[in-house]
Amino acid sequence: MRYLWLCFVVFAAITTNALTCLAKENEGKKSKVNKVKRAALHNKSFIRRDTTAKDTLLKDSMNIIIRHTLYNKLSDSVTKKPYDLSKFPAVSLQQLLKGQFAGLYVQEPSGEPGSVQNMFMHGAPMPLLSQRDVYQSQPLVVLDGIPLVTEHPFAYDIQLYDYTRMGTATNPFAHIDMNNIASIEVLKDLSATAVYGPRAVNGVIVLTSKKPVSAKSITFDSYIGLAQRPGVTTINGKYENAFRQRFYDLYTTNGRYSDDENYPIYLSDSLNNVYSGKSDWSDLYYRNAVVYGINFGISGGTDRANFRFSLGDLKNNGVADGTVLNRYSAMFNINMKPIKWLLFSAMVNANRLDRQRNKYLRDRFAQINYFPDLSAPLPPNKEYYADYLTQYKKGFDNNKINIVDGYAKIGLDLGKFKFTTTFNVDYNEGYRDVFYARTLLQGNSYASNYFGYSQRIMADNMASYDLTINKVNNFHFELGQSTQWDTYKYSNAYAYKGVNDYIKIDLLDSNPKNPDGSDNGNYLNPTAFPRELTFRFLDKIRHNLVSFYAKTDYSFKEKYFLSATVRADGSSNAQPTSRWFYSPVLSAAWSIKKELLDNSTIINDLILRASAGRLGRLNAFDNYAQGPQYTASVGYTGNLTVPGYNAFGVLTRPYSTGWVGYGIPWSYSDQLNIGTDAGLLNNRLHLSVDWYLKQEKNLLIGIPAFAEYGYKQSIESGMAVNNTGIDVSISADIIRNTNFGWTSSLNLNHNSNKLKALPRGLDQIIVNNKLLKVGSPVDQYWLLINDGIYKSENEVPIVNGQPLKYNGIALHAGDPRWRDINGDNVIDNNDKVLKGHSLPKISGGYDNNFRYGNWNLNINLYFNLGRDLIHQEMANRFDFINREGNSDVNSVKEITFWEKRGDYNKYPLYNPWSTVIPYRVDQDLFLENASFLKLRTVSIGYDLTKAMRAKKIKLTRFYVYATANNVFTITPYTGQDPELVSYDGYDTGYGLPIPRTYTLGVKMEL
């Protein structure tokens, strides 16, 4: 409904505006001429806006020159235009970029709108052991020169479980409206990224917003669509009971494994309709959901002062669990040229995001830090499940984010000498207010209020000088300096047991004085919740970065290009003894075409380029700058946030996080990139190939060590990881008739990573359940090889008169037959092997565009090859003995427990009671090939511009389209969507489905 209303308003606005336009046009001849001119200019600039997926060197070193030669000609075929991308009903930037750029890999662990997604450019630069590593592996996103700030992972420090970060856990890049973006460039090699400094060590995604144009222009882009309810197979208590009975039949004589066995009542009572009745919970859980997006932009002004203003609204209803994301955005750009050589420009991009999150019990219990009695899971029957939802609705879980980024820039253009100074601000705040009613938690209400912000302020100065000697030698000199102040902060308070279900926030006594004038002892104490059950936390990290760089570009006759950059970066998170890091970058390009093939008609363009250099890598945490240190964390399992001892704050060494010593240098990345771009056959075939080598050095890693000094690990520098691979982009203009056209483009990346070194020259270390071994990839799983089952006791090998042992436990009939890899007649960690890859070897996209008259058809495919996952959800189902009836995280069963995913018959029936834990996840029994091919988009559109013009309606463009997204997936994986896995490659079953979505849309410009 809101959608229709919004559309109406916008149309009304456009109509009135168009009328005033018309009115103005009649004002005088002169202005009309001007208008036409502008319109022409405008048209041109429109085409030029379609810049993009260019590879890097071009961005800078050869930027100006190349843009006029190679890429511009081919821009239609090689590039992904924001214009096209915006047809995809996405919420986040990551979704839009997925499969579009060779070398940029996007993880979408859940289809929940607005949830966090990860990006990796040219592989993961470090082993992804925790959310911290994921954070430090993300590429930089730059919007109009503002390096965008994201949520700092320090909140995980006080979280027992790292499923989602404390607070709103909203995707920080859900606030980019593609309709406001003129170009997207993905910068992968140092020649282009170096100017962004150490922030850019994982690559850069440069977004440039639509610039104001002096011609009056109005744009309206909108779509509305439907996300389709997924079809699922539901099961009930009877089914689950039958599933478990098979194990009881095999391994027990009287249906009980031991006298004190406690079979869950919800399964044993087959007459109980709550669990054994109809399993129709999915009617309340899944739904067909409306999605829409609407953006209205207006641009205008004069040559000397112009602006663009846009408003947007997006609503994305998830298909599962009532999830919703709402976005309201406003963007304002202004350019002013008070005098010829002075340009003042400013931009403000303000967004508000509201998110309805999923209702996962696991996440809720982890958030409230309390596990209620879990002996009765949520019932699969709709009527009973509805009760739960009603109780849930008595409370709230509000997630609100405000993101404002903006800049003010003064540019001096004195011909050859240019100077710009920019002031950037990026402020990202999140509020999460939660109240759970008493009925949800065995009579205890829970309220929590979170406020956190990430703030980046940056002052940036850049001066450049252009020099041409003898008309063939072009020099460009550039000096830059920037200072960046980052602040990350949160405060969180939660409380249990409010007085009733009507007071939903933890009110504080706000009177400092009593009525009689004396001090109020309860000042700032909670009033509606007990003081003793109110917990408050806050944390803050500051990080300052000061950078200088100098850069020289040289080109000779447009044949040879050379560029050199030297940087100095100082970070407050580096140790005082090595605060500054100096790094060089060198790049070169050679136009073979101009040199050798000037006459060739087949080869229209051929450029060879190379870059090599070094860039520092920042520490996200300020702890490391301190060297040996003291912290206040003296918690224990289940209670990490012990406030102190006897109500005094305490300070101890950081035993649980790890020893930090002196002498930690900057870690850095050495990168080598060799590439070529070719335009063939009248530029109808374009080929771009890049080979790269990224060597991450001096990375910090926690080595399990010094246990006898109390430390869980020692955080040391010296880990090195290599990523090497190849990016290929091919695009072809296969058919180019006036009436019919077919362009096709393929992008793919092959990446392989390897651990090159560990601190102290160690060969290997074991971190949690991962083995990091020098010479092996870092994204592999460390698994026992499963060879079936010991059917009887006499099948178990006898070693020295005793049965074969797993970690000191004798194996019996019904236990897995794990392979003794090293042949020492003992099964232990030494028999685990590195197997599979959590990151794909090959990933990419294949895009086809067909044009017939005013019609066009787009088919977009996305694929991953050579990727594996661990089907943990399945392992959990079989390991029911260890996951039943306790008040802990393992016993939590979501409503989706009543959904059948995957093939239960694939697995042997082990003795689930065995203390070797036969259904453990660290074996290849649950390792599956997660390669896939997805038909991501089919869209068909009709260009009405001509038709409208024929009717004398003045329009620049009028285009209507329909799309179908996530149409099908082809995969050998037996579980749900192979994309729905966490960063470490485990399919826990917690990803909400990525829905199939159908949309209808319109894009118009006048």
Added chain:
Amino acid sequence: MKNDHKNHVVKMKKTLCIVLILFSAAITSCNKTLDIDSTRVVGEKNMWNKLEDARAGILGVYALTRAALSDNDSHWLYGDVRTGEFISPNRQDLKAISSNQLNASYPTVEALSDWTRFYAIINAANIFLERVGDVKAADKRYTENNMIVDVAQARFLRAFTYFYIVRIWGDVPFITASHDGKFENQPRESGDKILIWAQQEMLKAAADLPFVYSNNDVQQPGNYYNEDATRWGGALATKNTAYAVLAHLAAWQGNYTEVATYTKFVEDNYGKSGINFQSTEDLTKSNGFFFNKNTSQMFGFNSDWGHVEGSVAGHLEELTLAEPVVNKKVPDIYMPKDTILKIFNLPKDERFSIDTLGQPRSERYFTNINGKYPIFSKIKVIQGGVSDPTFRYFTSALIFTRIEDVVLLRAEALAVLGDVNGALNETVSVIFRRGITDITFDSNQDIIDLIFQERHRELLGEGQRWYDLVRYNKIKQNNPAFLKLINSKGIYWPVSRKLIAQNNLLTQNPFWK
């Protein structure tokens, strides 16, 4: 036009000047910008400068000790669950512990075989002992006496930790310096040797420890860290604490002469620390002995309700309580009725006894005795010492020893040393307080049995039983299975495989290979 141009040039120059100034300003302010102290950790240069640093340091050692003992409820899993007298209906990890399958690959079992958290206490104490002198030198408010008392506590806690881990693993690495930044792997050292050292350390600490804090003790005049006696009562180690733990240590060594000496000291002096015997009611009520902190907690670690230090985890109640005491269907551990009746066989026992009709006289120790799961509810400090079953948030103190324990230790010592009457008197003085007035002891009975039976009843759920069983079997020498366990070092825990992988000087306990 020309003028205009001139103007431009002037403006340009001005701008250039501004730019240059900005640049140079940027460079000079850099180092200030980059030199910021963390707001979340304290660097070495900002530590050990002030009285408050010493306070944060010594209380940190206490906090780490509490964390180590509470982590995964380990104090009770080591002490009470391992004996097999408690049964776990659902938790496979606890089943493994109670059936002595300590190699089982459950996270809890793995965590319990990892000694890292104990060495955190030792390291924190080592650093404190090495660095507290800096505070003394830098801050005049930090008095000589304050330092002596703090050092004694750090020493005591360090020795106590060694004693505690020697009881669990036997031989452990022996480290008495922080080795800050120059850590070296150490092999396991003979547990016997470490105990001799620990005993010396505790004696030295005992000499400096006061009987009471902030209450005009000769050895600790004035208010300790400017807080009065109520703030510190029960929270810190006193002279009595040291002697009580010394008694435990000597008993573990089998050195009963010394046990007698140490326990005598405590029996003579406990009043000076404000320690009292507990009535059965006080012992078991929700806001009684185990609630928050009080001076009777001879050596305990409180999680004070008022200090918001309570928790869902890390308290015995997490394991033992269930319906009807708290709203949890099935307890993690429970004691079957048969076992209960066997242990609590004395009539009129206020802790637990049944009347002639077979009904329980009270629900102090056990609730729901006739249900499927009798609930061991001796310790049930829920929230602020209430009986509200809805919210499983506990504030009980972890008690290592109390006066009744010391008296029974003395009885044990006297019995071993041959003073049967003395032993009986000591035992009876505890039993009498539990409402059992007409105890008959016939001379055919071994007084040792009576003492250990009483220890079992009195100290059930206080993490003592496993060690009692070891001492009992060492004295009695009549249980071949248990003796085999003792002799093959099966009474110790396996060393976590993780630790052995980190430190190649370590060896696995042979029993668990």
